[in-house]
Amino acid sequence: xxxxxxxxxxxxxxxxxxxxxxxxxxxxxxxxxxxxxxxxxxxxxxxxxxxxxxxxxxxxxxxxxxxxxxxxxxxxxxxxxxxxxxxxxxxxxxxxxxxxxxxxxxxxxxxxxxxxxxxxxxxxxxxxxxxxxxxxxxxxxxxxxxxxxxxxxxxxxxxxxxxxxxxxxxxxxxxxxxxxxxxxxxxxxxxxxxxxxxxxxxxxxxxxxxxx
Amino acid sequence: xxxxxxxxxxxxxxxxxxxxxxxxxxxxxxxxxxxxxxxxxxxxxxxxxxxxxxxxxxxxxxxxxxxxxxxxxxxxxxxxxxxxxxxxxxxxxxxxxxxxxxxxxxxxxxxxxxxxxxxxxxxxxxxxxxxxxxxxxxxxxxxxxxxxxxxxxxxxxxxxxxxxxxxxxxxxxxxxxxxxxxxxxxxxxxxxxxxxxxxxxxxxxxxxxxxx
Numbered sequence: 001x002x003x004x005x006x007x008x009x010x011x012x013x014x015x016x017x018x019x020x021x022x023x024x025x026x027x028x029x030x031x032x033x034x035x036x037x038x039x040x041x042x043x044x045x046x047x048x049x050x051x052x053x054x055x056x057x058x059x060x061x062x063x064x065x066x067x068x069x070x071x072x073x074x075x076x077x078x079x080x081x082x083x084x085x086x087x088x089x090x091x092x093x094x095x096x097x098x099x100x101x102x103x104x105x106x107x108x109x110x111x112x113x114x115x116x117x118x119x120x121x122x123x124x125x126x127x128x129x130x131x132x133x134x135x136x137x138x139x140x141x142x143x144x145x146x147x148x149x150x151x152x153x154x155x156x157x158x159x160x161x162x163x164x165x166x167x168x169x170x171x172x173x174x175x176x177x178x179x180x181x182x183x184x185x186x187x188x189x190x191x192x193x194x195x196x197x198x199x200x201x202x203x204x205x206x207x208x209x210x211x212x
Numbered sequence: 213x214x215x216x217x218x219x220x221x222x223x224x225x226x227x228x229x230x231x232x233x234x235x236x237x238x239x240x241x242x243x244x245x246x247x248x249x250x251x252x253x254x255x256x257x258x259x260x261x262x263x264x265x266x267x268x269x270x271x272x273x274x275x276x277x278x279x280x281x282x283x284x285x286x287x288x289x290x291x292x293x294x295x296x297x298x299x300x301x302x303x304x305x306x307x308x309x310x311x312x313x314x315x316x317x318x319x320x321x322x323x324x325x326x327x328x329x330x331x332x333x334x335x336x337x338x339x340x341x342x343x344x345x346x347x348x349x350x351x352x353x354x355x356x357x358x359x360x361x362x363x364x365x366x367x368x369x370x371x372x373x374x375x376x377x378x379x380x381x382x383x384x385x386x387x388x389x390x391x392x393x394x395x396x397x398x399x400x401x402x403x404x405x406x407x408x409x410x411x412x413x414x415x416x417x418x419x420x421x422x423x424x
Contacts, residue, residue: 117411141396141404148404170364184353184356193368198298200375200376202295202334
């Protein structure tokens with residue numbers, strides 16, 4: 001199909017598609033003349049992927065570029081792939097390779113989160129920037145007096161662990177499909193869980209009010 | 213304390229504090245002269261709140277303004293407070309009062325999410341914009357083929373409902389404290405849960421790899 005048809009099929013303007021092509025977010029079509037190229041289903045899928053990561057996942061186009069790099073470079077072992085994917089999509093300063101707080105990459109991570117993870121027995125890389133994300137998010141809750149102590153953190157973690165098991169159980173066996181599923185599953189299921197949590201608050205509150 | 217001391221205590225620059233004062237995000241201090249005012253602990257707490265919502269919660273200053281309006285206007289019933297808070301901090305187009313997709317406010321919400329909620333028996337307002345958030349997030353997962361069917365949605369919801377019960381159980385009885393807890397708990401615990409979910413993925417993956 002021509003660019004105009006790709007635009008129609010994907011619902012993305014020709015100007016935006018040209019921008020994606022220039023930035024390498026969309027692979028070039030098969031040249032059919034000096035000014036025209038032919039696009040196929042792989043282009044439609046790629047455009048859908050970029051839009052989903054951008055509009056629902058809230059990722060910047062620069063981050064999406066990094067994500068696509070991971071998706072299209074197979075042949076790495078599973079844990080490395082998972083960590084690379086998590087860093088590409090990671091939130092917070094520690095996960096952003098463009099910023100630096102001046103700390104060495106092997107500096108010990110957030111002490112409270114680290115101690116909690118060890119006590120819980122979760123096997124994670126002791127220098128993983130995600131530990132800083134947890135430390136910062138936890139500290140922010142403390143700063144405003146939310147009362148999130150170790151006991152409540154463990155109660156949350158019990159249920160999040162089960163959610164993680166649901167996630168991991170649906171990851172396909174082929175490496176490229178697995179990378180795709182990990183990145184998209186992490187980014188795109190976050191908004192699903194956030195919406196469910198808010199709806200659960202309503203349901204629980206209505207139920208409690210009704211029972212009084 | 214003077215503005216310079218408030219800046220030192222809160223770690224926020226004088227220029228930013230003046231901006232907060234101009235935008236109404238920070239209440240005025242007690243005037244002690246034509247050019248000086250006195251600030252107290254309530255100002256320190258407010259500045260901490262604004263920073264936490266902005267830096268960890270990722271809210272815009274405009275949204276924070278709406279959030280503070282809710283926090284500082286008590287005397288509404290509990291479900292209204294919850295819904296107002298949820299709308300102020302809501303993600304997605306439907307939750308943003310400044311944007312419009314041209315639909316009437318009482319237009320039926322996302323059909324798949326609505327049907328699923330009814331089947332599950334969750335009591336939520338049938339026109340709540342959160343239903344659109346769920347519909348959109350769910351559709352985005354479908355668009356990229358994540359395989360999130362009704363069964364898996366129910367499995368997620370089982371655990372999110374328990375997380376919601378933990379949240380609601382810690383809400384204090386006084387209305388102002390409750391509003392504060394709902395908004396902050398919703399916004400600030402989201403990043404905690406997101407970090408926990410990614411760490412759980414690592415732990416589960418390492419455990420599975422080790423057991424092979």
